[in-house]
Amino acid sequence: MSRPIVLIAEELSQATVGALGPEVEIRRCDGADRGALLAAVADADAVLIRSVTRVDAEVLAAGSRLKVVARAGVGLDNVDVPAATAAGVLVVNAAQANAVSAAELTCGLLIATARNIPQAGQALKSGQWNRSKYVGGELARKTLGVLGLGRIGTLVTERMKAFGMDVIAYDPYVDAAWAARLGVQMLSLDEVLAASDFLTVHLPRTPRTLGLIGAPELAKAKRGIRLVNVARGGLVDEAALYNALLDGHVAAAGLDVFAEEPCTKSPLLDLEQVVCTPHLGASTWEAQDRAGVSVAESVRLALGGARVPDAVNEVQWHGAGPSEAQIPSPTVAGAA
Numbered sequence: 001m002s003r004p005i006v007l008i009a010e011e012l013s014q015a016t017v018g019a020l021g022p023e024v025e026i027r028r029c030d031g032a033d034r035g036a037l038l039a040a041v042a043d044a045d046a047v048l049i050r051s052v053t054r055v056d057a058e059v060l061a062a063g064s065r066l067k068v069v070a071r072a073g074v075g076l077d078n079v080d081v082p083a084a085t086a087a088g089v090l091v092v093n094a095a096q097a098n099a100v101s102a103a104e105l106t107c108g109l110l111i112a113t114a115r116n117i118p119q120a121g122q123a124l125k126s127g128q129w130n131r132s133k134y135v136g137g138e139l140a141r142k143t144l145g146v147l148g149l150g151r152i153g154t155l156v157t158e159r160m161k162a163f164g165m166d167v168i169a170y171d172p173y174v175d176a177a178w179a180a181r182l183g184v185q186m187l188s189l190d191e192v193l194a195a196s197d198f199l200t201v202h203l204p205r206t207p208r209t210l211g212l213i214g215a216p217e218l219a220k221a222k223r224g225i226r227l228v229n230v231a232r233g234g235l236v237d238e239a240a241l242y243n244a245l246l247d248g249h250v251a252a253a254g255l256d257v258f259a260e261e262p263c264t265k266s267p268l269l270d271l272e273q274v275v276c277t278p279h280l281g282a283s284t285w286e287a288q289d290r291a292g293v294s295v296a297e298s299v300r301l302a303l304g305g306a307r308v309p310d311a312v313n314e315v316q317w318h319g320a321g322p323s324e325a326q327i328p329s330p331t332v333a334g335a336a
């Protein structure tokens with residue numbers, strides 16, 4: 001009997017391939033190449049993707065044998081989930097696998113925006129020993145506003161509290177008593193904007209969150225606020241952010257994600273007060289292994305093959321501390 005075909009459309013770890021096992025035939029394509037994807041998906045029983053490959057109705061129609069779309073990460077904004085459901089195709093993700101990595105990058109960008117680390121380092125490498133230009137500000141006793149107190153927002157909170165920050169958050173789907181135990185005060189969006197010295201965004205990209213932070217919202221923010229986005233491009237309107245950075249209302253931004261990716265040309269990239277990374281939130285060996293192994297096991301299960309080993313959750317959280325391993329989901333029904 002022929003083996004089910006699993007199409008890997010983006011770079012995934014070697015552990016992912018190992019976890020898929022010998023019972024499946026692995027094929028590869030470049031998910032960013034639409035023609036190649038449409039051709040390759042025709043024979044596939046499963047497709048494994050990250051954030052680049054767009055799985056929409058056209059891809060689902062081309063993949064008439066597809067049983068499962070596996071997203072080795074969190075965000076499902078590149079998958080048309082209703083269309084998949086209508087076509088009877090299962091969609092799986094790895095909801096916890098990269099949370100620690102994304103949180104750690106967020107903390108790095110928060111510190112970098114406070115202390116001008118990349119700019120000062122770049123200047124030094126070009127021969128400038130300029131200590132007065134790169135004076136920064138402390139994080140201790142500053143207020144951090146978290147938009148989206150889910151898995152990543154929670155991990156960022158725990159870490160930045162260790163720096164002495166006061167944390168407030170906006171997330172209408174989170175239980176205020178749960179947040180209080182974490183030491184976070186839940187407020188309205190406007191209240192968070194008005195009170196935050198630093199703002200970090202951890203929302204999914206949905207029709208309701210797209211453009212959530214535009215010019216009117218930035219105008220409500222404290223002058224001199226520093227903003228970090230390791231969630232999704234487009235949640236913060238890029239033109240509005242550019243204008244707010246130009247006039248100094250927003251003092252600095254740390255951006256891992258952009259409205260259109262890949263993004264190598266944007267007015268934002270020309271501003272010295274913008275610290276940026278090319279969507280690296282999940283790009284650690286640990287996160288890639290956890291995400292890949294987790295979805296590989298889901299794929300095997302969906303294809304009717306092997307049992308999912310008991311160790312999967314352990315694999316997902318390998319290397320994470322006990323408090324993270326036990327993060328309760330603070331979200332109540334209705335988030336989207």
Ligand SMILES: NC(=O)C1=CN([C@@H]2O[C@H](COP(=O)(O)OP(=O)(O)OC[C@H]3O[C@@H](n4cnc5c(N)ncnc54)[C@H](O)[C@@H]3O)[C@@H](O)[C@H]2O)C=CC1
Binds near residue numbers: 147335
């Ligand atoms: N830069 C990167 O490499 C990565 C980016 N991400 C992005 O980060 C996002 C957040 O990830 P997690 O924290 O794991 O997700 P999560 O689902 O645990 O948390 C999201 C939070 O947003 C809240 N939320 C949803 N809709 C909202 C709305 N309209 N208004 C206010 N709050 C709302 C939810 O209640 C939830 O608490 C992902 O959706 C993904 O797009 C995730 C991992 C890596």
Ligand SMILES: O=C(O)CCC(=O)C(=O)O
Binds near residue numbers: 072281
């Ligand atoms: O696969 C990646 O590197 C993207 C991670 C991400 O954005 C997500 O998990 O939502």
